[in-house]
Amino acid sequence: MKNIHIAIDGPAGAGKSTIAKRLAQEIHIDYLDTGAMYRALTYHILQLNVDVEDEETIIKEAEKIDIDFNNNCIYLNGINVDIDIRTQKVSNNVSAVSKFARVRELMVDKQREIANGKSVIMDGRDIGTVVLPKAEYKFYLDASIDIRAQRRYEQLDQNMDIEELKRDIANRDKMDQTREVSPLKKADDAIVIDTSNMTIDEVLQTMKSIINEEEGE
Numbered sequence: 081m082k083n084i085h086i087a088i089d090g091p092a093g094a095g096k097s098t099i100a101k102r103l104a105q106e107i108h109i110d111y112l113d114t115g116a117m118y119r120a121l122t123y124h125i126l127q128l129n130v131d132v133e134d135e136e137t138i139i140k141e142a143e144k145i146d147i148d149f150n151n152n153c154i155y156l157n158g159i160n161v162d163i164d165i166r167t168q169k170v171s172n173n174v175s176a177v178s179k180f181a182r183v184r185e186l187m188v189d190k191q192r193e194i195a196n197g198k199s200v201i202m203d204g205r206d207i208g209t210v211v212l213p214k215a216e217y218k219f220y221l222d223a224s225i226d227i228r229a230q231r232r233y234e235q236l237d238q239n240m241d242i243e244e245l246k247r248d249i250a251n252r253d254k255m256d257q258t259r260e261v262s263p264l265k266k267a268d269d270a271i272v273i274d275t276s277n278m279t280i281d282e283v284l285q286t287m288k289s290i291i292n293e294e295e296g297e
């Protein structure tokens with residue numbers, strides 16, 4: 081089979097990573113969580129107590145650090161940071177760190193390098209628009225803010241106030257959608273799936289039927 085690239089974009093809690101992981105397993109191709117890369121850099125910056133608006137230092141660090149994936153786990157300078165990058169502190173600061181042009185350039189180069197010469201599913205914010213503009217399949221997953229906040233609430237094993245969580249998600253969406261460099265937006269040729277009232281299996285079936293139809297299976 082020829083190599084295929086599948087781009088999945090959308091706001092926080094739309095179901096991108098859950099669906100991307102399942103789809104990758106079912107159709108036997110690699111999965112790359114690009115958000116994890118921005119999260120790893122943000123975690124590193126917070127560990128160093130660097131201000132998230134300090135563009136010069138952030139760029140220096142982004143050029144220095146080593147971000148790698150092994151068996152779907154993310155490693156920062158050789159250390160597994162799967163858990164550390166999912167804290168609310170990282171979530172609340174990641175959009176600030178991700179807005180810098182040079183940071184994005186470094187991440188996008190690495191993502192394209194990973195995708196080169198093989199089939200891959202990538203999820204993020206700018207995959208269909210910037211990272212893989214020629215991807216064979218582009219999906220834009222969305223859901224209402226209430227549903228996305230509820231999903232996150234259920235995911236997080238901590239006593240969070242759901243209204244606060246909703247505000248945090250809405251802030252992050254806004255920063256991601258309004259930044260100057262590669263903002264979150266639907267690619268012109270992406271298929272939109274509103275997952276608000278869909279189960280994970282239903283979303284998966286919808287995507288698989290679109291892919292199978294075009295692959296002639």
Ligand code: CDP
Pocket residue numbers: 091092093094097114115116118119174175176178203204205206207252256
């Ligand atoms: O899983 P969740 O939707 O919470 O977020 P994520 O995919 O882990 O992405 C975390 C953050 O990284 C986003 O809010 C963006 O600020 C940034 N990001 C980005 O700018 N571009 C990407 N391709 C992926 C993530």
Ligand code: CDP
Pocket residue numbers: 090091092093094095096097098099231232235275278279280283
């Ligand atoms: O990656 P993204 O931030 O877009 O979302 P996610 O982390 O994949 O999904 C957030 C949560 O919503 C997960 O716990 C999923 O199991 C759940 N989910 C759901 O309940 N129904 C869907 N149709 C999609 C996701």
